[in-house]
Amino acid sequence: MARPSYDVIVVGAGLHGLSCALNLAREGLKVVALDKDHPGRHASGVNAGGVRRLGRHEAELPLTMAALEIWHRIEQEVGDSCGFVACDQIKVAESGSEADTLQARLLRLRELGYDHEQWIDADELRRRVPAIAPHCVGAVLCAGDGSANPFRTVMAYRRAALSAGVEIRENCPALALSPAGSGWRVDTPQGPLDGGAVMNCAGTWGNTIARALGEPVPVTPAALMLMITERLAPFLKPVLGAAGRTLSFKQFDNGTLLIGGGHRGTAEPECNRSRVKMVGLSISAQTVGALFPQLADVRVVRSWAGLEGMMPDDIPVIGPSSRADGIYHAFGFCGHGFQLAPITGRIMADLLVRGHSGLPIEAFRIDRFAAADMAAMDTPEQRISA
Ligand SMILES: Cc1cc2nc3c(=O)[nH]c(=O)nc-3n(C[C@H](O)[C@H](O)[C@H](O)COP(=O)(O)OP(=O)(O)OC[C@H]3O[C@@H](n4cnc5c(N)ncnc54)[C@H](O)[C@@H]3O)c2cc1C
Structure with a gap:
């Protein structure tokens, strides 16, 4: 049997796919990254750019810490600053009970050995965010987080991957997977590609591949929304969230405000698109x-x-x-994968090259979901076969 043409085929050239491809190529492997559209077409290119450890799930803490170290030297990593600016991230409490919830989390973090989140009282909050409404009683602050420019980051990873020898194929959907010799064949409209391994970095569509392999997961496509305002005089340095409401809020250097939150538009992954819903935008604005x-x-x-x-x-x-x-998976980043992308690529390259990661990733395994989760899943999506 002839050697596969590639050591690794990465399906999906969003930020996670590009980070995987880059790290694999730096290990000396021959890598192709396919995208059904183009790098940055989906979440990786249109997100809020928040580089946030604040409020992370416990399982993500070691990864988010390791990712932040890379963000602080991102220019060394990919040859571009990616527009990364270090700044505080703040989550505001509007009531005593919200403050209690935030402080309970701080205690839990201390038990786990983390001190990156700190409580600040109302006076300190007003010193850092003078324009905040008077009813806010305090906040949790995470110093040394930051934000970056998402599309610029994707382009920097794309360039770095190309320089490391990665082949990137755009408008090249993976249509089917089949075992071939000691590796895998991926059928595409540009012809079949043979690889020793496949990395599923297909974002919202990651389940199309997982399902084809007989290991579906209960992933729900969501249309996360953002809006930009007119320019205002500078008044806000940190990135701001709220304990009792879904909010992601920051001011750019040009004075515009970026407003996001958990309110969702219409997700139509089967049509390759998402649409805003005015009602959700208006809640975020309120x-x-x-x-x-x-x-x-x-x-x-x-x-x-x-x-x-x-x-x-x-x-x-x-x-x-x-x-x-x-076959390896890295998808379903639940609205907070931008910050993690630099470390995901390292983890995936370690898994493939060394057979293990130095970071704890057990909590992220694909077979963690119960049958009940699967039964509740009813999401229209494109399918590929295996
Ligand atoms: C509005 C919004 C705001 C966000 N804000 C933040 C934030 O502030 N901070 C943060 O950390 N995270 C944020 N996120 C989340 C973050 O953007 C994502 O978690 C991250 O970009 C996911 O990257 P990805 O590479 O996994 O997915 P994607 O960027 O979706 O890339 C997956 C790629 O796979 C391709 N693909 C799919 N199927 C196939 C196939 N069969 N063949 C070939 N290619 C395929 C797609 O075309 C796509 O380009 C936000 C997300 C959104 C939508």
């Missing part, structure tokens, strides 16, 4: 108005939605297939 009353009349100039795969336990799938040798 949240900003409640926290910053002086912004009530600010004009929104642009809004959009991006597709993201959400899991019932709010953490992604990262690790080897439970069914098939030579």
Whole structure:
């Protein structure tokens, strides 16, 4: 049997696929990364750019710490700053009970050995965010987090991957997977590709591959929404969230505000698109108005939605297939995968090259879901076969 043409075929050239491809190529492997569209077309290129450890799921803490170290030297990693700026991330409490919840989390973090989140009282909050509404009672602050420019980051990873020898194929969907010799064949409209291993980094569509391998997961496609306002005089340095409401809020250097939150638009992954819903946007705008009353009349100039795969336990799938040798998954990042992308590539390269990761990834295994989760799953999606 002839050697496969590639050591690894990465399916999906979003940020996680590109990070995997880059790290694999730096291990000396011959890598091709396929995208049915193009790098940055989906979540990786249109997100809020939040580089946040604040509020992470316990299972993600070691990964988010390791990722942040890379973010702070991202230029060394990919030859571009990616627009990364270190800044505080703050989660505001609007009531005593929200403050209690945040402080209980801080205690739990201390038990786990983490001190990156700190409580700040109302006076300190007002010192850092003078415009905050008077009813806010305090906040949790995470110093040294930051934000970056998502599309610039994707392009930097793309360039770095190309320089490391990765072949990137755009408009090249993986249509079917089949075992071939000691590896896998991936059928595409550009012809079949043979690889020793396959990495499933297909984002919202990751389940199309997992399902084809007989290990489906209960991933729900979501259309996360963002909007941009007109320019205002600078008044906000940290990235802001709220304990009792879904909010992601920051001011860019050009004065515009980015407003996001958990309110969702319409997700149509089977049609390759997402659409905003005005009602959700207006709730996010009202949240900003409640926290910053002086912004009530600010004009929104642009809004959009991006597709993201959400899991019932709010953490992604990262690790080897439970069914098939030579297949690895990294998808379903639940709205917070931008920050993790630099470390996902390292983890996946370690798994493939060394057979294990130095970071704890057991919680992310693909076979963690119960049959009941699977029965509740009813998501229309494109399918590929295996
Ligand atoms: C509006 C919004 C705001 C967000 N804000 C933040 C934030 O502030 N901070 C943060 O950490 N995270 C944030 N996220 C989450 C973050 O953007 C994602 O978790 C991350 O980008 C996921 O990257 P990915 O590479 O897994 O997926 P994607 O970027 O979706 O890439 C997957 C790629 O796979 C391709 N693909 C799919 N199926 C196939 C196939 N069969 N063959 C070939 N290619 C295929 C797709 O075309 C796509 O390009 C946000 C997400 C959204 C939508």
